Amino acid sequence: MRSGDHVEFSGGTYHGPVTGKEEHHHYGSAPTATAALPARPAAFTGRDADVERLLAALAPGAGHDGEPVLVSAVAGLGGIGKTALAVYAAHVARERGWFPGGTLFVDLRGYDSTPVTADRAVRSLLRALGVRDTDVPSAPADQYALYRSQLARREPVLLVLDNASDPAQVEPLLPGEGDHRTLLTSRDTLDWLPTRLVRLGELAPDAAAALVERLLRGTDPEDDRAAAEPDALRALCALCGHLPLALLITAAQLRRRRRRPVSALVAELRAAQDLLGALSHGGGSERGLRPVFDVSFARLGPDQARLFRLLGQAPGNDVSTRTAAVLMDGTESAVLRLLEDLEAASLVTASPDGTRWRMHDLVRAYASGVGQGEPKAQREIAAARARLLAHFALLTQSADPARHESRSARKRADSARELFRDRGEALAWLDAERPGLVAATAWAREPGCAEHVVLLGLSLTDYLHRRRHFEEAVTVTRAAREAAAACGDRMHEGSAWTHHANALRVLGRLAESVDASLQALAIYRELGVPHGAAMAWNAIGSVSYELERFDVALDAFVRAREMFTVMGDRDAAAGGWNGEGMVLGALGRHREAKRAYLQARAIHADEGNVPAEGMVWNNLGGALEELGHTGAALKAFRRAIALLVKADDWYRAAGTHTNIARLLSRTGRPGEAQAAWSAAADAYERADAPAEAAEARRSAALVQKPPPSNPPPPKSPPTKSPPPKPPASKSAPETSPPS
Structure with missing residues (x-):
């Protein structure tokens, strides 16, 4: 607080008078540095863990491996609340009596156009420590020596240096001897100092x-x-x-x-x-x-700035180092160093294992606007998007789970480049990149991107069905269909319509699914492509079954199966047999359904299609149950579970567990039924289906076990338990995933 030409340093505890005098010299006014901290931040909340980490480092006697902790730092994005956290923690530390020598605060304005130098800051700190201007030496080296000697004579002091951007602003101001502590804030990771670092993120x-x-x-x-x-x-x-x-x-x-x-x-x-x-x-x-982001961007070097701008164009919420390298058209090792520079500037955040990089949403919005309207920047962005889409399409084709699940599919995939060591690695890549892959299909109208969107969208569909991301399957198949139409690629347009029909059907959008199936059939008839037409007939059969138009469904499945058989695609023909079995079962013709399922099972087993074989075993179990063959039905269901678990298809495995649970309940085996319901709940949890898992656990709790044999007579009439809810109908037969 200024009164005339004096500055009052209130709010701290001092030994002797502490006054300062503001003077104007040729080097400009000194920064404000007082013994009183700024006021506590208004409505400070949500930083309890970060406050405790800072206080643990500021506490008397705090140290690491016997060495005192002298410097703590708060680093993070501009606007993330670094100063608020530092000031709040400093207030708490002062109130606990940890710094009887006082608290000093300097805003170094490291990200302003004219940052405060250490030479300017030390003069203000000397004033705050009670040194008159007339007693301040003229040489900077002597000023720092006087500053350190003043601190050495005092009880512990907390020095808060806010908004530091350069080592030269900080290092000369660090206390020499004593139990003083220094607390820094910076947008940059202060790796040039041995600090106890608190990296700040957005609020919960x-x-x-x-x-x-x-x-x-x-x-x-x-x-x-x-x-x-x-x-x-x-x-x-x-x-x-x-x-x-x-x-x-x-x-x-x-x-x-x-x-x-x-x-x-x-x-x-x-x-x-x-x-x-x-x-x-x-x-x-x-x-x-x-303006906050402008300052951080202006401090980047040319390569870091280019990567920052391109990361703003990347699809999804985060990117891998490999994706960033494709955007930059560089090597992963070189781009990794640039990413680490951006992380040090708090413009990206690394995953715990350091393989993925995330931008805050508002930083991404800023980065996406950098270079807008500049022809050179726009050409660079267009080239990066086309390059990334080509990369995504290539890897997604190689990772497509359907490529290796039958002998026929493996033969078709022989000419494709293998880019993953095994199926597990391919699925892990798809899981990690899924948001970006789906988002990238929106680039169909970008120059040089449409053909890649077609391949990317179609290659993603089977994976999205298996992971039950059906809304995303609708999104990518629509994008692939529109991109194929824009390219004049009728063949892939027909395939996209078929995949789109299957995705719509699973979501219950049955009328749209019918229209999409008929569109696909019309295109393939026009082109004279029987395999595509057979796929369309299979889609028509599936949606007609859902609509309970069983005569249409049976005709469509028979057509598809016969066409696939003529063309020698045995695995696809088995899918037709499975469809026939579903319709026959719905019509009550369970013996015929059993025969159809046996045909499908044998072919899928011979072709090595494990997930499809598992689904057919489940359907066969349902037919056997309807025929009264309880033991055979249980064996079929258990065989289905073994195959589906082997294929990592936990959702369908859970559905089969529920079929077992209901069958056991109906046959008077409540203990085993309860165990089956619990197994279903566990499998649903593995499949990331919490609602279904909760319902299975409720069903397990409702199972009534028989009373123990010869129970002692109760002293009073027991309270009757409510009867269990009637079991829901058993899980519906499963169709094969789209090929």
């Missing part, structure tokens, strides 16, 4: 919502908009990427618009073409996020 969703609500109520205790619209509040926090600076800005916008609901601001931000521009306050873009 609940903490972000609590922050906005506290800020609103702090201004007006009666402002209940946040509590009245919890869903809108969470949507607002998500649009802000749970970034504290963005949350502070939106809270200020809500305070300015006191009569408008939270949902109105959410709608405005969603409609904004420039989200970063909308996240500003006070009538000028200088009070927003873009």
